[in-house]
Amino acid sequence: MEAINQLSCGWVRDVQSMTVRHSQQMNAAPLHPWVIANKDGMVEAAHCDCKAGLRETCSHVGALLFHIEAIHRLMSRRTVTQEKAYWSMPKAVDKVPYAEIRDIDFTSVSTKKRRLDSVINGEDVQQERQPLKLPYVPEPTALERWELLRDLHAANTHSSVLTVSSGFQDEFIPHILQDGNLPQPLVDLRDDRYLDMSPEALRAHCIELSRTLTVTEEQAINAERLTRYQSKCKKWFRFRLGRITASIMKSVCTTSSENPALLTVLA
Template identity: 25%
Template sequence: MLSEDLQESKTEEPPDLHSSLPELKLWKVTKLQEWLEKHKLKKSGLKEVLVNRVYRAMSGYMDSDPDSSDESLGEDLIPVHEISNWKTLDFSDIPNGLASKDVDGYFLYQKNPTTGARLHFDRQMKKAKRLCNEGFIRDILYSDLSDFCYIKSKCLPSMKQSVSIGTSGMTAKFYSLNVCLGRKFGNIFNARCNCKAGGAGLCAHVGALLYTLVKTKDSCTSSECTWDRPRPLQRKPSPARVCDITFTKTEKETQTKKVRPYPGIYQAGPIKEIQNETFLDDILKGLENAYPQCVLYQTLRFENANIDPFLELFYPDYMFCDFVSLTHDTCVKDFTHFFDNLKVTDAISQTLEEGTRGQSVNTNWIKARKNLITASVMGEVYKRKKLVPDNLLKKICGYVTVPDRVKSIKYGRKYESVAVSQYIQKHTNECGNTTVESRGLLVNPKYPFLGASIDSLVTCNKCGVGLVEVKCPYGSDSKKEPWRNKTPVECAKDTNFCCNEVDGQLELKDTSNYRYQVQGQLGVYELNWVDFVIWTKKGISVERINFDESTWNSMLQKLKEFYIGCVIPEIFTRRVERGKPLY
């Protein structure tokens, strides 16, 4: 009985080289699984499947024809851990026959040892190219033995600070990998990595090393190699906004460009944000050459002007730290001194007005108004009751803005030119020849801390010179008929509307912020009247509002106090901008 067991054990012992299929069928399942596990192959399945898997694996290991290649294997490969004469790799050590297509084929044309089916390692190949291009391979060493080139290196982990080594549970800062190449033609004979998927030599880390060798060989031989100085472990990128960063993948698949059906014909469509300025410049240049008198050109055009002399007026010579009490007498004195020394000359005022035409589409206009109390917020400043000015400062200094996608904003900008055109027609019918011009941001040298951006400046022989302020009320969509779909008189019946109806005509409410806006515009422009226009899809209303000197003087005092007590302290500290309370 014992002799039979010994004979069976002797029969099941795997041969050194290759066993036939009948011999493998005599192996026990446990022995088949041990052999598969030793060779990093799948060990699950029925015995028949395991037998075929082992047989194909053995056939694959021994299936080599020395006569099919000029490089004879002559002698067995030497285990890497037994090699001691390592040196730093030089580009001349890399076999000339190694090419990128060979590495691609190494990943794309592997065979399953069990079924013989062709396997594709596309994902590992793509990741390998990314690791190569981003410099994850480092410390490449070379050993020259007989007809083989042994190359080993380290590969930085792509995400973690430390990595698990195989199935041992140990960790390391790098993956260790090696490849064996034919010296003459660069054949890839063997590859290993100590990552969990590197036993078969088909992981992304091995591919990264192979692609790095190809890249180094193909680089300029007159310059030093850069693979031995990869990107640093601790990256120190420069600060950047997320919207300015482009995230791309290596070897991104190229998509076929869509062919325009009619390439010679303009096709309307939304433009990208980065194209806005170029697009606007092209439109304005075309209008200037074709028809400079058109309303669109007169509205959007603006002169290229340097407004830095104006902006520099609001740069303090020093800043106050956060621990400084801004109510201290020294601070208050400095703020008052800064206010008293604000001097805007006529030349600066004219350059500013011309250089900010186009208003919201002009970056100069956006920059300049951040240092001023503009007419649109004068009502809020005048009626302010809260002692904490932070939220109002955010609005004045441009820290928060209303998004352009808000329906009421889009609606107002869309129909403002329509309202101006109807106003011109109405005024012309009543007074004869009428001229309406667009203007930029005006700062009166008398009031260097205030600014006014009007919709239009109107001139006629009968009325003289005045202003036009247009409102296109949008209304709430929750109501059956929003303001935009009513006549102006019908809108006035709503208590939330800015105007009252008096004898069939609209009158702006005294409590409305628009009242202080138009008075501020008249005060800055030093004019006597403004036509306040309410336009809806169902009609237009024009109210002539005269300058009220007593209201202006009362506004001026409060505006000055707020500017000295709140705006200037923010200029000296930028606390609100940094999310800190001003006081």
């Protein structure tokens, strides 16, 4: 069950403040499930601020209930002074660090649950349990890595590793960028010498410069197609520099010609 998985892996952070980590989003703020229960354990109501919690049932509520049930069993079987492992509940996980495969604990959820039950039942509580480790695998040679990339390329898998691997990444470059048929970004025309020009001289210079700038229909189509996703595309930021866009239109129309705002473009 997903709730048991969250309990065994330390997703339950704090029962007093009732916080549980997201199942798939470690960087998101913890969720806040809560339950109302009678003294005999009967659950009267439950809720969570996750999407599934809107229906009053989700794995986060389940993880919280399992956590409370495990602590109750610990408290009913021994006192704090009887066992060093009295609070041997899974440690709360704040973040999942990046690690090599051989350093990752691949212990199954069912095994982790059996270990937790053993701790609660007083079995082998003093024994230090080591995480399951994979056997040591030597680092591949440069030839072996190249052969793997070659086989991935031959299988036509479009593997992500090929996009950042020398010798294979060129075919992932968009055709628009390969052709190079794009208009010249206005930011390339920037020159610090223009900062000392008077408004009249700068206006005359811009008029003269505009007569030399040309954009073909094909270049305009390519630029639109390349920047269609706007802020999700790096080229979008480059092509919009120096242009009068909707977000600065008001500033352009209201700025002073003698002392223009820096974010505007006067022509």
